[in-house]
Amino acid sequence: MSALLDLIEEARGAFAQAATPAQLEDAKARFLGKSGRLTELMKGLAALSVDEKKTRGAEINQAKQQVEALLTGRRAELAEAELNAQLKAEALDVTLPGRARGQGGLHPVTRTIERIEAIFGSMGFDVADGPEIETDWMSFTALNNPENHPARSMQDTFYVDLKDAHGAWLNLRPHTSPMQVRYARAHAAKHAGEAHMPEIRVIAPGRTYRVDSDATHSPMFHQCEGLWIGENVSFRDLKAVFTDFCRRFFETDALQLRFRPSYFPFTEPSAEIDIAFSEGPLKGRWLEVAGSGQVHPNVVRNYGLDPEKHVGFAFGMGPDRLTMLRYGVNDLRQFFEGDLRFLAQFR
Structure with missing residues (x-):
């Protein structure tokens, strides 16, 4: 054993x-x-x-x-x-930090549009929205821009392969003015027959399209137009409203506004609006920020209103350019190139 x-x-x-x-x-x-x-x-x-x-x-x-x-x-x-x-x-080091999704932020132009909406909202203005593919009538004819009018030359630039009920090609809207037309016509229809129609106060922010491309222009850009129509609205109201807006937007009273006579087919009289800062890096320089004017009687008629009774003003400004001025950016194209290194600064 x-x-x-x-x-x-x-x-x-x-x-x-x-x-x-x-x-x-x-x-x-x-x-x-x-x-x-x-x-x-x-x-x-x-x-x-x-x-x-x-x-x-x-x-x-x-x-x-x-x-x-x-x-x-x-x-x-x-x-x-x-x-x-x-x-x-084959081991995995589970003690390494996880790959968490980075925190995003609003685009600087979006921030500007929200700021514009908040300021005008406090003044009693509604915010209108509408289609980016528009009819020829809404984009031009309703705004006193008939076919072959020379003022169309810089605006009727992008079209799509579709036609409206009248046989006109549909277009990518060159401005947000058609939203004003749609809003005003709906407002007029709603209050038809009333002795005193409530005033129209509305802004129309959104994307627009034209053949432009340089440091201060883009083929796709943003515009915000405003409209105030009533029975006793004047250029004085326009000056007061826009001056208040600029001071609140730039958070300073150290600026001046001037209204330079100009021409727009949908307003008469018309004026370009310039601002000049009394301090800061842009001190003393006059900068164009908007176009404006008293709404043309033909446009008021296309709203479905009587121009002998209803008057008012309209204005249009570029949120992209306001963003450049607010943040000190000198090239508009940086906003749309998608460079996260640039955009992260505004997060």
Whole structure:
């Protein structure tokens, strides 16, 4: 029996020295293979008597079971070691910071439009919205810009392959004035027959399109137009409203406004509005910020109103240019190039 115990210990040592599954199978063959030591002992039972076979066979079987148990245990150890090595090689460092989605922010022009809406909203102006693909009548004719009028030359630039009910090509609106027309016509229809129609106060911000592309112009740009129509609205009201707006928008009273006579087919008389700051980097420079004027009688008629009774003013300004002045940006194209390094400054 002592010889079998020695054999078991020898097998334990041989299995423990095996560093790979292949080496372990070689060690197994020395003890449990066809020519293994335990196999040879089993073959030697044939020369023993019946009683000796029972006793010796039981001892050998018990030793064989212990050796097989040692083999199974070592196989499990090697498999676990191989798995750990693989996991270590393919490990992910879960202690690294996660890749969180960066925090975004409003585009600077969007900020400007929201600021414009808030200021005029406090003055009682509604905000109108409308389609960016417009009819020829809404974009031009309703605004006293008939076909072949020379004032169209800089505006009727982008068209789509669709026609309106009158056979005219639809266009990408060159200004947001059609929204004023739509709003005013709806307002006039709603209050038709009333002795005193409520005043129309509305601004119309949105995207517009013209063939322009340089440091201060873009083929797609933003415009915000305003309209105030009533029975006793004058140029004095326009000056008061726009002066108040500019001072609140730029957060300073240190600026002046001037109204230069100009021409627009939809207003008469018409004026360009310039501002000059009394302090800061733009001190002393006159800068054009808007066009304005008293709404032309033909346009008032196209609103569905009587120009002998209803008068008022309109103005149009570029939020893009106001954004440039507010933040000191000298190239309009930077707003639309999608450079996050530039846009992140306004977040």
